[in-house]
Amino acid sequence: MNTFLNNNNSSVWPNGMDVSHQSTKRQRMNESLEDPNQQPFAAPPCSCGKKFLPVRKNDTTFITEDWRSTGTSLFKPLVQDIFVNLVKYEQFSMSEGTFFVADSFGNYSNSVTGQVLHMWRYDKSKKQLFIAQSILFTCPQDLVVIQAVLHSI
Structure with missing residues (x-):
């Protein structure tokens, strides 16, 4: 027997609470910054649940799938x-060093020092992990934001 159902089909829970006046919508949280005209150096990531990691485009962030x-x-x-x-990766790792970066056309531009977030996937045929995607952060503040999101998950 379902204890939440009531024989007279009213909108009253078993504890006596009348649910007919309860709103089913969630209250929107104010995510605006204190000063809308001033952006912080590392803008906070958007809240997008625990399945996605937001990475913002800027001049100090680079990516490779090779x-x-x-x-x-x-x-x-x-x-x-x-x-x-985040669901499609088995694990994450970090490394730091000097890396090659390209211009917008994909041609070698220069070498930069930074930290890389590696995203690992499992290859069922080879039965081993491999690095599927890597993101290079040359600005430490950008990486701190990403690490904060990963640690909160």
Whole structure:
């Protein structure tokens, strides 16, 4: 027997609470910044649940899907904000060092020092993990924001 159903079909819960006046909508949280005219150095990530990691486009963030352990990977500029689907990766790791970056056309531009967030997937045929995507952060503040989101999950 369902204890939440009531024989007279009224909108009263078993504890006596009248639910006919209760709103089913959630109250919107104010996510605006204190001063709308001033953006902080590292803007806070949007709240997008626990399945997606927001990465904002800027001049200090680069991405590659062709990681090479020899250190010859070429990172391309991030051209738009992205949401990384956390469900499709088995694990994350970090590394730091000097990396090659490209211009907007994909041609080598220069070498930069920074930290890389590696996203690992499992290859069922080879039965091993591999780095599917890597994001290079040359600005430490950008990485701190991403790490805060990952630690909150």
